[in-house]
Amino acid sequence: MLEVDSVSKSFAALRALQEVSLRVGGGEIVGLIGPNGSGKSTLFDIITGFQRRDEGKVLFQGAPIHASSPDAIARLGLIRTFQHSEGGQRMTALDNLMAAARNQIEANLPSALLLLPRVLRLERANVARAKEILSLLGLSAIGNEHVGNISGGQRKLVDLGRILMAKPQLCLLDEPTAGVNPSLINVVIDTLIVMRRDEGITLLIVEHNMRAVSELCDKVYVLAAGRVIAEGTPAEIQNEEAVISSYLGSRRAAYQ
Ligand SMILES: Nc1ncnc2c1ncn2[C@@H]1O[C@H](COP(=O)(O)OP(=O)(O)OP(=O)(O)O)[C@@H](O)[C@H]1O
Numbered sequence: 001m002l003e004v005d006s007v008s009k010s011f012a013a014l015r016a017l018q019e020v021s022l023r024v025g026g027g028e029i030v031g032l033i034g035p036n037g038s039g040k041s042t043l044f045d046i047i048t049g050f051q052r053r054d055e056g057k058v059l060f061q062g063a064p065i066h067a068s069s070p071d072a073i074a075r076l077g078l079i080r081t082f083q084h085s086e087g088g089q090r091m092t093a094l095d096n097l098m099a100a101a102r103n104q105i106e107a108n109l110p111s112a113l114l115l116l117p118r119v120l121r122l123e124r125a126n127v128a129r130a131k132e133i134l135s136l137l138g139l140s141a142i143g144n145e146h147v148g149n150i151s152g153g154q155r156k157l158v159d160l161g162r163i164l165m166a167k168p169q170l171c172l173l174d175e176p177t178a179g180v181n182p183s184l185i186n187v188v189i190d191t192l193i194v195m196r197r198d199e200g201i202t203l204l205i206v207e208h209n210m211r212a213v214s215e216l217c218d219k220v221y222v223l224a225a226g227r228v229i230a231e232g233t234p235a236e237i238q239n240e241e242a243v244i245s246s247y248l249g250s251r252r253a254a255y256q
């Protein structure tokens, strides 16, 4: 579904990514781990069109996307969350989910006005679906709260709710458990399992919580200083000396 082929990116003298290659197959959950500053978010920016690569190729479902805009890439069915989510703070949680679905309607119906009855029907179905998703996420009680007023962890769950509404083919998640209260981390893990199993959404996730990585990921790539230093199953990479010395031995990798 996604092929990153020998992508390099520099910021002035800093070589943020050096000949990075990775593959994500349809239906997989693939992890991307590595120390702070190793280039994980930069790679996400490049895959989703927010930054341009210097060299290499990015293919989504076989077609090159490294010259496409974020909007064009999203319309193909590839979306992402941000490490620090800030969108939609002045909207309620429910409206955030509705907005994610409305984008779908606008993308799919060329002339929404001509199809008004159908749009109204879709809108009603979307409200029902949004409420169902809030319930799945344990957020029913805060559906009418402004997202700016809820906890960082709950905001991360709203981000996941937006993805369930948008139903992309592939979603890139940048640290879905970061800042999430330990008691909610299982809700995040369970939601990602539902995304793949029930919605058929393929996932590429940056994650420092190694328990989440082990429970979720079929395959993991390890970045260090802009290079892929290891790839394999969670069990395989956890035994690699280079991974332990550059990352797993550090304080950032968490196991709780
Ligand atoms: N727009 C930019 N301009 C200049 N340097 C940048 C830019 N974006 C990222 N960098 C640098 O590129 C390197 C990789 O950063 P990136 O944010 O991709 O790391 P990361 O692996 O996501 O780290 P973290 O785990 O802290 O989120 C860092 O040294 C960072 O300072």
Ligand SMILES: [Mg+2]
Residues within 6 Å of the ligand: 040, 041, 042, 083
């Ligand atoms: Mg990052």
